[in-house]
Amino acid sequence: MGGGRSVFLLLFSLQLSSSFLFSAGSLYNSTDELVILDHNNFHPTVLGTENAWVIEFYNSWCGHCIHFAPTWKLFAKDVRDWQHTIKVGVIDCSVDDAIPICREYEIMGYPSIKLFTARTSKGDIGTSMSSRTVEEMGKSLVDFLVEKQKANNGSESWVNLQPYQGSLPDIWKGVPDSVEHVVVIVDHKGSYIGKSVILDLGGYTKIAVRVTEGSGDDMKELRAASNPSVIFMDRNGQKEVVKNAAATREDLKALILKKYNLSRSMLPFSKAGMSKEEGLKKNEVEGAGDGRPEEIHSDKLNYEDDLPDTAYTGSERKDQIYMVDIENAVSYAIHHEVVQHKVISGEALKALQDFLEVLVLYLPARPAVHEFLSRLHRYITTQGDRIHGEKIAENIKTLQDQESVLPEQQEWIGCKGSEPKYRGYPCGLWITFHTITVNAVLQDGNNVNFNPKKTLQAIHGYVRHFFSCSYCSKHFQEMYALDAESSVSVADDGIIWLWRGHNKVNKRLHGDASEDPQHPKESFPSHSACPTCWDGSQLKEKEVLVYLKSIYSKRALSFKGTQTIVAPVMNRQAKIKKVIDSHRAEKGRKEVLTVNKKRYNMEEEQPLRPLHTWGFNSTDQ
Numbered sequence: 001m002g003g004g005r006s007v008f009l010l011l012f013s014l015q016l017s018s019s020f021l022f023s024a025g026s027l028y029n030s031t032d033e034l035v036i037l038d039h040n041n042f043h044p045t046v047l048g049t050e051n052a053w054v055i056e057f058y059n060s061w062c063g064h065c066i067h068f069a070p071t072w073k074l075f076a077k078d079v080r081d082w083q084h085t086i087k088v089g090v091i092d093c094s095v096d097d098a099i100p101i102c103r104e105y106e107i108m109g110y111p112s113i114k115l116f117t118a119r120t121s122k123g124d125i126g127t128s129m130s131s132r133t134v135e136e137m138g139k140s141l142v143d144f145l146v147e148k149q150k151a152n153n154g155s156e157s158w159v160n161l162q163p164y165q166g167s168l169p170d171i172w173k174g175v176p177d178s179v180e181h182v183v184v185i186v187d188h189k190g191s192y193i194g195k196s197v198i199l200d201l202g203g204y205t206k207i208a209v210r211v212t213e214g215s216g217d218d219m220k221e222l223r224a225a226s227n228p229s230v231i232f233m234d235r236n237g238q239k240e241v242v243k244n245a246a247a248t249r250e251d252l253k254a255l256i257l258k259k260y261n262l263s264r265s266m267l268p269f270s271k272a273g274m275s276k277e278e279g280l281k282k283n284e285v286e287g288a289g290d291g292r293p294e295e296i297h298s299d300k301l302n303y304e305d306d307l308p309d310t311a312y313t314g315s316e317r318k319d320q321i322y323m324v325d326i327e328n329a330v331s332y333a334i335h336h337e338v339v340q341h342k343v344i345s346g347e348a349l350k351a352l353q354d355f356l357e358v359l360v361l362y363l364p365a366r367p368a369v370h371e372f373l374s375r376l377h378r379y380i381t382t383q384g385d386r387i388h389g390e391k392i393a394e395n396i397k398t399l400q401d402q403e404s405v406l407p408e409q410q411e412w413i414g415c416k417g418s419e420p421k422y423r424g425y426p427c428g429l430w431i432t433f434h435t436i437t438v439n440a441v442l443q444d445g446n447n448v449n450f451n452p453k454k455t456l457q458a459i460h461g462y463v464r465h466f467f468s469c470s471y472c473s474k475h476f477q478e479m480y481a482l483d484a485e486s487s488v489s490v491a492d493d494g495i496i497w498l499w500r501g502h503n504k505v506n507k508r509l510h511g512d513a514s515e516d517p518q519h520p521k522e523s524f525p526s527h528s529a530c531p532t533c534w535d536g537s538q539l540k541e542k543e544v545l546v547y548l549k550s551i552y553s554k555r556a557l558s559f560k561g562t563q564t565i566v567a568p569v570m571n572r573q574a575k576i577k578k579v580i581d582s583h584r585a586e587k588g589r590k591e592v593l594t595v596n597k598k599r600y601n602m603e604e605e606q607p608l609r610p611l612h613t614w615g616f617n618s619t620d621q
Helices: 002-023 042-046 063-078 096-104 134-150 193-200 217-224 249-259 276-286 323-338 346-362 367-380 389-398 425-444 454-465 470-487 493-509 541-551 572-592
Strands: 035-037 052-058 086-092 112-116 181-186 207-212 229-234 239-242 343-345 386-388
Touching: 035 042, 042 086, 052 063, 052 134, 063 086, 063 134, 063 470, 086 096, 096 323, 096 389, 112 134, 134 193, 181 193, 193 207, 193 249, 229 249, 323 367, 323 389, 323 425, 343 346, 343 389, 346 367, 346 425, 346 454, 367 389, 386 389, 425 454, 425 493, 425 541, 454 470, 454 493, 470 493, 493 541
Parallel strands: 035 086, 052 086, 181 207
Antiparallel strands: 052 112, 181 229, 229 239, 343 386
16 A cells, blocks of 8 residues: 555655756747747737737757747847747647647657738647748748738738728828828839838837839839838828838848837837747846756566565766666657547557557566556557557556556656756657667567568658657658668667767757766767777777676666666566566577677677676767
């Protein structure tokens, strides 16, 4: 009774801590010109507003999100004065509490950008935006607003972006009495300069800005100019024409501001969605950031019969592979990436079933964790041809008890970054992938029915359908399509292919904004980690293979840092069975702890080296 209570207290405490661990790595803060959304304020802030919204759904650990964050900040700053018509927001989907929101809006990859028109209601999942540069995103916003306004799906509070087609004197019709000046920009068809300036200046109540493409004869000369022209008009009838006024949006805006002695300090807002006073108060509370983009079965491990399964820690060494990092990765994959899907069916459902199957078969998980994965796999495979992510989330709770536990989040150890935004989940997922490819071979590699492509196919399926960093998933799929199926024919090939692929990724991401400066990416293993793996500047694959089998073997893993899961007390019969099964497993293990001789041209079987001879370095993570 007490053991069960401790398990649920543990789960509760882990659930409370997980949001903190991930939210601490947020890529945005109060110094950025945007609205930071979360599970509490998303609906109240976004739904039903007169202004439109453009929102980035991101993930703080996602390398492409880290890389994209500076661009999104620049974009938000570039359109900060457009909030009378459209506001910029962000929401971090890596935070536990945000999962229902991100699932509701069908966010399948990161970063995802969605546009929402005025008075958006619950159930409207928005319009996806594919543009990714500041300039192209600005144009996409203009196109979106023009289209919605033209279809009468905008708001009366929006600035008028439709080209004016009447006579100049009639332009005052419908202009509020408080407006003292009308500015007409004569722009070229298809140009974004005039419309962007209208949005830039929409917050100044004393002026109204319209754009015209100069269809009348009186505009013929202005229309022929190489750059936009400007017509300044006052209520008293005075008019000033500036032909070929400016070549850029910034120059045109500056010309108009100077004409009427206007400045940003006159605007009613200083930050997206906030008054000046609210912005100052928020800065005092939040502080100013730097603004920069941060046992398969119980017989598989050497546990003493009645001790908690954190008792076995193995022979610790520098840059040890830790079970806690694997559990964190598997837990995040299930609790976040899987349940975030609104509906899982077809190829995605098959991919999930296959991935869970290889986890159950080959991941050297603690008994309670293995039991949970087994239950989840059975559940997923008995739900027909489609299943809702929300339903999976609900059942995850019912699948857990004293004998079946999946901790939500523990402290990273080997994958801990210098800042929360670095390493973490991607590092843990790579470790998990290496671990299952290695242990699949160590466990079943000599079986005549062993399929050497099974684990890689399952990994590929998961990355394709569930790994939420879209950019990373795309590159992995391209790499897989190139040679994964053709280059894997014997048991050890899958281990080597994944190792090669990981090194390709390390090379591509070296120096990237997502790279942890204190853990630079380099060829794995390093010279210091495995001197015998190198021949000058070249890595020797057969030595690397022995090395990989050593460090990712279930007997090499450390359980340091894993939360205690109280194991049920075994009776005498169960203990005897465990000893017998353990001896059988040991016999089978000795038969497969070898490198495939035929594939790697080895003259005799080469056993694993003692752990103390390896100086494993985790720079590959």
